Amino acid sequence: MSEKIVTACVLIIGNEILSGRTRDANLAFLGERLNALGIRLMEARVVPDQDEVIIVTLNEVRRRFDYVFTTGGIGPTHDDITAECVARAFGVPLIQHPEARAILEAHYPPGELNQARLRMADTPEGATLIENPVSKAPGFQIGNVFVMAGIPSIMQAMFESLKHRLTGGEPLLTKAVAAALPESYLAPGLTAVQERYPEVEIGSYPFYRMGVFGVRLVLRAIDAGRLTAAAGEVRELVRKLGAKPEDPDEK
Amino acid sequence: MSEKIVTACVLIIGNEILSGRTRDANLAFLGERLNALGIRLMEARVVPDQDEVIIVTLNEVRRRFDYVFTTGGIGPTHDDITAECVARAFGVPLIQHPEARAILEAHYPPGELNQARLRMADTPEGATLIENPVSKAPGFQIGNVFVMAGIPSIMQAMFESLKHRLTGGEPLLTKAVAAALPESYLAPGLTAVQERYPEVEIGSYPFYRMGVFGVRLVLRAIDAGRLTAAAGEVRELVRKLGAKPEDPDEK
Structure with missing residues (x-):
C-alpha cells in the first residue's frame, strides 16, 4: 500500500458551538464529502472567537495537514474575525479584495452596501475567492486553507464551489x-x-x-x-x- | 473582574465522527452543562482511533486546561484504545481496576464476563472510577482528565455521576x-x-x-x-x- 494519503483538518470557529447553544452540522458533511474525494479528515478542532487561539491553531494545523477547512466567523459583525486572523496567521495584510467588492456591489441595491457588509470583501492579500451562490459574500482560499461560512447551507454551497481545487488520493x-x-x-x-x-x-x-x-x-x-x-x-x-x-x- | 475562569477541553475520540458516519451529540451537551457549573469549554478536538495522536493531544490539552473530558473508545473491542492511551500519556501502567472488575462481576451472569468484557475493567494505575448507571462498565478519572463513553445516553449518565467532583467559577x-x-x-x-x-x-x-x-x-x-x-x-x-x-x- 504505497498510495499517498491526503489529509485534512476542519477548524470550527465559534463560541456558539462551544457553549452548546448551536450544534455543529458541518463536521459530518465535510468528513463524508472529503472521504468521497479521497481526502482523509484526520482531525477537527472547535475554537472560540479569540484571535490568538485561532492564529496559533491555524498555524499548527495548516503545517500538519494537506488541507484545512475553516467554518464560521466571516460575516459582517464585530465578532467575525476569521479573515483578519487568517491574514495574521499567514503574515500578510488584510485587504479589500476587488473581486469580492464587485460581487457585493452587484448583489446589493444601490446604497445598501454599508460599511459592515463591505467587511465581507476583506481577505488576506493573495487569497482567491470561493463562490457563494446562496448569499453572495464569498469565502476564500489562501495556501492550503479554505475559509467558509458557518451556516450549513452556505458552507455546503461553498464546498461545492471549491471542491474542483482539491486533489485526493484513492478514496476509502x-x-x-x-x-x-x-x-x-x-x-x-x-x-x-x-x-x-x-x-x-x-x-x-x-x-x-x-x-x-x-x-x-x-x-x-x-x-x-x-x-x-x-x-x-x-x-x-x-x-x-x-x-x-x-x-x-x-x- | 478578578474571578478565576475555570476552563475545559473536550476530546472526542473516534474515526466514526471524522468519517461523517456518526454525528457527534456529546459536545453540545457538555458545553451547556459545563457552562451551568461555571466551567468554560474553551476548545474541543476530534481525533481518530490512533494511539500516538490521542497521547500527544491529551498531554497537550490536560496541561492547557483545568479539566479535560474525553468521549469514546472505552468499550470491549480492539479499536477501544482510550484507556491504554491515557495510561501511556500519564506514564503509568494500565491495570485491572479491582473495583471495576467487581462491578462487572456483579453485573454479568456467571460465565458471561469474557476476556473482551474484562478489558472494560482496565484503567491507568491511580485512576478513580466514574459510575455508569446505564450499562455498568465504568469510566474513570485520572488527574484532571475524565474518561467517558461515547454513546450519548451513557456519557450523559457518567457526567451526572462525576459532576460533584468539579469546581467551577461564576457561571456565565x-x-x-x-x-x-x-x-x-x-x-x-x-x-x-x-x-x-x-x-x-x-x-x-x-x-x-x-x-x-x-x-x-x-x-x-x-x-x-x-x-x-x-x-x-x-x-x-x-x-x-x-x-x-x-x-x-x-x-
Missing part, C-alpha cells in the same frame, strides 16, 4: 454491518478478522436504544476485494453468534 | 435575542453596544431558513445587571431597525 471504500448483539460478544472474533485483514480498518460502534444493545461495524479500505472479503467474514461472525447481519444504511 | 449568564434581520443591518449598532459593554460577550449568529435571513444575538456575562442592560439595548436596536426582538428560546 466503506462497508457497514449492523447487529443486535452487545459488542463484547463480537470482540474476540472481530479481533481475529482485524488480524487477518490489517489493511482494512474495522471500527465497532455500539449503540443503545430502547433498552437494546446493538453494534454497527464499519469496515474501510482502499482495496475493494479485501474489503468485501473482510465484510463477508464479519457477517459470518454475526451469524455464528446467532444474530442477523443487517445493512445499517438501509432505511 | 446568557440572554438571547432573535430578529428577522440580516446581520449586516445590525452590525454598526451591535459594535456600539459591544463597546459600551466590554464585559459582556456579544455573539451574532446568522441563520438562513426558507429564503429568510435572521440572526440570533447571544449575550453572555457574569454580572446579571450589566447583562440585562446590554440585552435591553440590543432589543432597542432591533426595534429601531423596524423588526421585532424575539426570544429564540421560546418554542
Whole structure:
C-alpha cells in the first residue's frame, strides 16, 4: 500500500458551538464529502472567537495537514474575525479584495452596501475567492486553507464551489454491518478478522436504544476485494453468534 | 473582574465522527452543562482511533486546561484504545481496576464476563472510577482528565455521576435575542453596544431558513445587571431597525 494519503483538518470557529447553544452540522458533511474525494479528515478542532487561539491553531494545523477547512466567523459583525486572523496567521495584510467588492456591489441595491457588509470583501492579500451562490459574500482560499461560512447551507454551497481545487488520493471504500448483539460478544472474533485483514480498518460502534444493545461495524479500505472479503467474514461472525447481519444504511 | 475562569477541553475520540458516519451529540451537551457549573469549554478536538495522536493531544490539552473530558473508545473491542492511551500519556501502567472488575462481576451472569468484557475493567494505575448507571462498565478519572463513553445516553449518565467532583467559577449568564434581520443591518449598532459593554460577550449568529435571513444575538456575562442592560439595548436596536426582538428560546 504505497498510495499517498491526503489529509485534512476542519477548524470550527465559534463560541456558539462551544457553549452548546448551536450544534455543529458541518463536521459530518465535510468528513463524508472529503472521504468521497479521497481526502482523509484526520482531525477537527472547535475554537472560540479569540484571535490568538485561532492564529496559533491555524498555524499548527495548516503545517500538519494537506488541507484545512475553516467554518464560521466571516460575516459582517464585530465578532467575525476569521479573515483578519487568517491574514495574521499567514503574515500578510488584510485587504479589500476587488473581486469580492464587485460581487457585493452587484448583489446589493444601490446604497445598501454599508460599511459592515463591505467587511465581507476583506481577505488576506493573495487569497482567491470561493463562490457563494446562496448569499453572495464569498469565502476564500489562501495556501492550503479554505475559509467558509458557518451556516450549513452556505458552507455546503461553498464546498461545492471549491471542491474542483482539491486533489485526493484513492478514496476509502466503506462497508457497514449492523447487529443486535452487545459488542463484547463480537470482540474476540472481530479481533481475529482485524488480524487477518490489517489493511482494512474495522471500527465497532455500539449503540443503545430502547433498552437494546446493538453494534454497527464499519469496515474501510482502499482495496475493494479485501474489503468485501473482510465484510463477508464479519457477517459470518454475526451469524455464528446467532444474530442477523443487517445493512445499517438501509432505511 | 478578578474571578478565576475555570476552563475545559473536550476530546472526542473516534474515526466514526471524522468519517461523517456518526454525528457527534456529546459536545453540545457538555458545553451547556459545563457552562451551568461555571466551567468554560474553551476548545474541543476530534481525533481518530490512533494511539500516538490521542497521547500527544491529551498531554497537550490536560496541561492547557483545568479539566479535560474525553468521549469514546472505552468499550470491549480492539479499536477501544482510550484507556491504554491515557495510561501511556500519564506514564503509568494500565491495570485491572479491582473495583471495576467487581462491578462487572456483579453485573454479568456467571460465565458471561469474557476476556473482551474484562478489558472494560482496565484503567491507568491511580485512576478513580466514574459510575455508569446505564450499562455498568465504568469510566474513570485520572488527574484532571475524565474518561467517558461515547454513546450519548451513557456519557450523559457518567457526567451526572462525576459532576460533584468539579469546581467551577461564576457561571456565565446568557440572554438571547432573535430578529428577522440580516446581520449586516445590525452590525454598526451591535459594535456600539459591544463597546459600551466590554464585559459582556456579544455573539451574532446568522441563520438562513426558507429564503429568510435572521440572526440570533447571544449575550453572555457574569454580572446579571450589566447583562440585562446590554440585552435591553440590543432589543432597542432591533426595534429601531423596524423588526421585532424575539426570544429564540421560546418554542
